Amino acid sequence: MARNLSMNEAVNEALDQEMARDPAVIVMGEDISGGTGAPGEDDAWGGPLGVTKGLSVKHGDRVMDTPLSESAFIGAAIGAACSGLRPVAELMFVDFMGVCFDEIFNQAAKFRYMFGGKAETPVVIRCMAGAGFRAAAQHSQMLTPIFTHIPGLKVVFPSNAYDAKGLLIQSIRDNDPVIFFEHKNLYDTKTDVPEGLYTIPFAEANVVREGGDATIVTYGQTVQRSLDAASTLAKEGIECDVIDLRTLSPIDMDTVLESVEETGRLVCVDEANPRCSIAADVSATVTQEIFGSLKAGVRMVTAPHTPVPFSPALEDIYIPGADRIASAVRQTVAN
Amino acid sequence: MPGTITPIVMPKWGLSMKEGTVTRWIVQEGDEIAVGNEIVEIETEKIASALEATDSGLLRRLVAEEGDLLPVKALLGVLVEGEVSDDEIDAFVEGFVVPEDDDEDDEEELGPAYLYAETAAGRLRYTSQGEGAETVLLVHGFGGDLDNWLFNIDALAAESTVVALDLPGHGPSPTPIPDPSVPGLANAVLEFMDAADVGAAHLVGHSLGGAIALALAASAPGRVRSVTLVCPAGLGPDINRDYIDGFVSSASRRQLKPVLENLFADAGLVNRSLVDGVLRYKRLDGVTESLTALADGVFPGGAQSWVEPGLIAGLEAPALVIFGAEDRIVPASHADAASGATVEIVDGAGHMVQMEAAPRVNSLISAHIARAAG
Structure with missing residues (x-):
């Protein structure tokens, strides 16, 4: 039966059902249960935004509060993964990756390769990302490109509750390290989510709207903004394909190329800073592979090359909005 | 006036x-x-x-x-x-x-959209629409669900009580299929009729659901007032096993779309939402295993395992067979074996004839039910 669930409920349900199905799945992170040093207050927090609330009651010590030391608990999760468990570690905000990045990029990402395929690291690192939450420059970044740069990491970014549940279950069952992004501004958005377990395969982009005049490629929070732009443009007679990449490593370029071969026009929308971003990557690949199909220059709509501002007025215009996306599409179509 | x-x-x-x-x-x-x-x-x-x-x-x-x-x-x-x-x-x-399209209001007006019946095969989803004296039971085919009848339920409900179910192994909360054979599924439908208080019904079965309806009409004649077999299995050995295998194995939209295009005379009808809906079902845990077992049970080695056209002539209930002339899953020529049934071939339609030519199929079914009900 399908019900409307919010994205944080969908993430919670995926963790709950996979823990019930597979005893090797454990969940760990800062304050995901009661908060360290708070005996007698189990399940008080459920993470800073309550996403894991209720899990410790159902699954006991398989839901572990950790010390406030990312390098320790992310390292422990990766070690546990190599030793037969399937840990889901919550890094809280992705902005904290700096203190545990050696474990991620130089250890977890390399084990399969350096041990000749004999080691597997089935760890999931969940992290909140993105701007619009009034959390300032150190808690609002879109650091996806840093992870897609590293071979050996898989990078997942759902834009809605249905995808979040299916992609998280797929991530837990995957035998490689997966960085699972959750956009703070999407937690309350609701969609139909099946009760049972299901998986969405990696590297399968979702064509969320079909148009034919121009292609918009994006992920995460800007999927809905791109759809809003496409609705506005449809009233002007411009019909857009809107592609939600869903996974950034591996990435489904076939769907993008197929669409651009038909439309000849591409707008890449990315909440990350522009240089070496997902938008830059997709633009370069399309230009290299099917230059002859392009009818206009590729355009990117991204955040500026600055930290995320704390001023609400500035933060709002920092994130690519429907207006900017629509005007970029108009520019490609005018050519 | x-x-x-x-x-x-x-x-x-x-x-x-x-x-x-x-x-x-x-x-x-x-x-x-x-x-x-x-x-x-x-x-x-x-x-x-x-x-x-x-x-x-x-x-x-x-x-x-x-x-x-x-x-x-x-x-x-x-x-x-x-x-x-x-x-x-x-x-x-x-x-x-324009009245607000509010699902909660709809539920108050029309009753709940979906109901559930507890059967030996598990909890089966169904819908019941209309209040007519005659009950029509719609049985979908391999890999389908009750939404295969979305153009038929309302039209038939104008005169009858229309019940459409998800077979075991199908729908958004699929249960395992206890016996993946035509007689096994016919038995599951009979158990559903008991659980959902459907006394005697006019059975309408599509594709594999057609074979199920025929088997049920033969084994439980007291519960069946008429049968309508829409592009049914069960009348001959041929089945497009490439379609079946493609349906089971396709994991992505790009793989699945050309497979689903076999279902319609006009391939352009297979749009993004239709493909996404099937993918949502196929991604559920256990569905691939269920469908594989079902395909091996009813279409082993690329041929239908249950072929009983001779049952039609012995039925107490009147039988109607409808085929889309351009059916690429079960050949319309199988209708030739349906001795004792009224046969209608609908031009310009494929295997999903009840969707592709809904008005025509609805009027054929309505007339057949009216005749059978006397």
Whole structure:
């Protein structure tokens, strides 16, 4: 039966059902249960935004509060993964990756390769990302490109509750390290989510709207903004394909190329800073592979090359909005 | 006698439909419309089809223009019986308010969209619409669900109580299939009828559901008042096993779309939403295993394992066989074996004839049920 669930409920349900199905799945992170040093207050927090609330009651010590030391608990999760468990570690905000990045990029990402395929690291690192939450420059970044740069990491970014549940279950069952992004501004958005377990395969982009005049490629929070732009443009007679990449490593370029071969026009929308971003990557690949199909220059709509501002007025215009996306599409179509 | 004004509104085809596009008016202003006439072509997220008139009258006003995207229950046109002035029609159009499409209100008005029956095979989803004395039970085919009947349920519910179920292993919460064979599934449908308080019914089965309906009519004749077999399995050995295997193994939209195009005479009907809906089902844990077991049970080695056309002649209940002339899953020539049944071949339609030629199929089923009910 399908019900409307919010994205944080969908993430919670995926963790709950996979823990019930597979005893090797454990969940760990800062304050995901009661908060360290708070005996007698189990399940008080459920993470800073309550996403894991209720899990410790159902699954006991398989839901572990950790010390406030990312390098320790992310390292422990990766070690546990190599030793037969399937840990889901919550890094809280992705902005904290700096203190545990050696474990991620130089250890977890390399084990399969350096041990000749004999080691597997089935760890999931969940992290909140993105701007619009009034959390300032150190808690609002879109650091996806840093992870897609590293071979050996898989990078997942759902834009809605249905995808979040299916992609998280797929991530837990995957035998490689997966960085699972959750956009703070999407937690309350609701969609139909099946009760049972299901998986969405990696590297399968979702064509969320079909148009034919121009292609918009994006992920995460800007999927809905791109759809809003496409609705506005449809009233002007411009019909857009809107592609939600869903996974950034591996990435489904076939769907993008197929669409651009038909439309000849591409707008890449990315909440990350522009240089070496997902938008830059997709633009370069399309230009290299099917230059002859392009009818206009590729355009990117991204955040500026600055930290995320704390001023609400500035933060709002920092994130690519429907207006900017629509005007970029108009520019490609005018050519 | 004062005249009456009847609105023609955007239909709601299927429980998820919110809006539709008017693609073509089939009739013109000034035409006399009878119940059952096709009046306008509508395209939804799922599929395109023609809207049939549910009222009669003179078509006095086309309100919706071709190309308009309108919400469910929006005003498309105005039918008039008797004397009504243009001013009165203007006032009616002006004052028409589209009811809010609110699912919770719908549930209060129409009862819950979905019901559940506890059976030995597990919890099966079904829907029950209409309040007629005769009950029609719709049984979908391999890999389908009750939404395969989205263009048929409302039309048939105008005269009958229409029940459509998800077979074991199918629908959004699929249970394992205890016995993946035609007689096994016929037994599961009989148990469903008991659990859902369906006494005797007019069975309408599509594809594998056709074979199931035939098996059930033969094994439980007291529960079956008529049978309609739509592009049914069970009449001959042939089955497009490439389609079946492709359906089971396709994991992505790109793989699945060309497979699903085999279901329709017009491949253009297979749109993004239709493919996504099937993918949502196929991604559920256990579905691939269930469908593999079912395919091996009913179509082992690329041929149908249960072929019993001879049962039709011995049925107490009257039988109707409908095929799409361009069926690429089960050949329409299998109808030749249906001795004892009325046979209708619908031109320009494929295996999903009940969707692709819904008005025609609905009127064939309605007439068959009316004859059987006497």
